[in-house]
Amino acid sequence: MAVSPYVQAMQELFRANTRSREFPAHGAKVHSVAWSCCGRRLASGSFDKTASVFLLEKDRLVKENNYRGHGDSVDQLCWHPSNPDLFVTASGDKTIRIWDVRTTKCIATVNTKGENINICWSPDGQTIAVGNKDDVVTFIDAKTHRSKAEEQFKFEVNEISWNNDNNMFFLTNGNGCINILRQVPMLKPIQSINAHPSNCICIKFDPMGKYFATGSADALVSLWDVDELVCVRCFSRLDWPVRTLSFSHDGKMLASASEDHFIDIAEVETGEKLWEVQCESPTFTVAWHPKRPLLAFACDDKDGKYDSSREAGTVKLFGLP
Numbered sequence: 001m002a003v004s005p006y007v008q009a010m011q012e013l014f015r016a017n018t019r020s021r022e023f024p025a026h027g028a029k030v031h032s033v034a035w036s037c038c039g040r041r042l043a044s045g046s047f048d049k050t051a052s053v054f055l056l057e058k059d060r061l062v063k064e065n066n067y068r069g070h071g072d073s074v075d076q077l078c079w080h081p082s083n084p085d086l087f088v089t090a091s092g093d094k095t096i097r098i099w100d101v102r103t104t105k106c107i108a109t110v111n112t113k114g115e116n117i118n119i120c121w122s123p124d125g126q127t128i129a130v131g132n133k134d135d136v137v138t139f140i141d142a143k144t145h146r147s148k149a150e151e152q153f154k155f156e157v158n159e160i161s162w163n164n165d166n167n168m169f170f171l172t173n174g175n176g177c178i179n180i181l182r183q184v185p186m187l188k189p190i191q192s193i194n195a196h197p198s199n200c201i202c203i204k205f206d207p208m209g210k211y212f213a214t215g216s217a218d219a220l221v222s223l224w225d226v227d228e229l230v231c232v233r234c235f236s237r238l239d240w241p242v243r244t245l246s247f248s249h250d251g252k253m254l255a256s257a258s259e260d261h262f263i264d265i266a267e268v269e270t271g272e273k274l275w276e277v278q279c280e281s282p283t284f285t286v287a288w289h290p291k292r293p294l295l296a297f298a299c300d301d302k303d304g305k306y307d308s309s310r311e312a313g314t315v316k317l318f319g320l321p
Contacts, residue, residue, distance in 0.1 A: 026313030045074030215242025
């Protein structure tokens with residue numbers, strides 16, 4: 001099979017910049033990494049109860065600030081979809097916090113009912129959804145910082161996300177399903193798709209609005225057509241449960257990671273392997289830069305037999321010149 005010019009170009013780029021660079025970020029393992037919408041900053045959230053923000057310079061990350069205030073692990077964070085100065089963190093301390101990088105202060109703390117494990121910001125910037133360990137999803141008004149609605153689910157809720165059009169809310173669940181809901185003032189279930197035979201862990205929408213991908217405990221990544229809601233292909237190069245996914249800025253590459261000691265980079269349209277990024281331990285979180293082929297990720301702490309103190313709490317970049 002002939003390799004597409006795009007794949008050739010990316011493979012040449014990665015071959016020339018094959019080494020992942022490490023940047024110390026935290027005193028303990030990093031759970032989540034995310035780029036601001038403009039791509040100038042990378043934020044990370046950690047087991048050490050803090051968030052860090054880096055500035056991306058030509059060939060490196062420069063630490064800008066560390067954000068303290070949470071009383072427990074920062075499990076997930078995300079940026080405002082169009083304001084590059086705001087990001088929000090979800091913590092096991094039963095709060096979410098909104099931060100402004102210009103003041104380095106927490107501009108809002110919102111109390112929630114349970115230990116928070118996942119969070120997402122709606123594409124229109126108006127609502128923040130946060131999910132907790134008790135399978136409650138709370139919808140918070142991003143301006144008033146008050147809860148608008150909350151929903152208790154009868155199944156294990158894993159990752160949550162709006163579609164790009166902002167009119168449907170998706171969640172992956174422990175029964176291998178994707179649940180789709182519509183918000184009209186109250187959440188209304190529209191559809192449940194049996195996506196995987198086992199726990200459906202993560203979900204991501206591609207920036208072009210054509211596909212979304214899910215990752216499962218069956219070690220498969222499935223790619224779905226957004227309009228038809230049908231699975232168009234599966235990626236099966238990982239051997240362990242898929243924990244994290246990210247589409248490249250042009251929607252043409254999909255990175256997926258697990259406890260396998262590599263990150264799989266696939267060409268979306270063919271499912272072909274484009275590259276694999278070598279890691280020395282399981283990978284918790286991956287995020288493509290919003291404008292260029294640069295992948296941020298963070299791994300589990302290495303076992304004690306390595307120099308684990310150096311490994312703990314680092315953020316890594318693949319694709320730097």
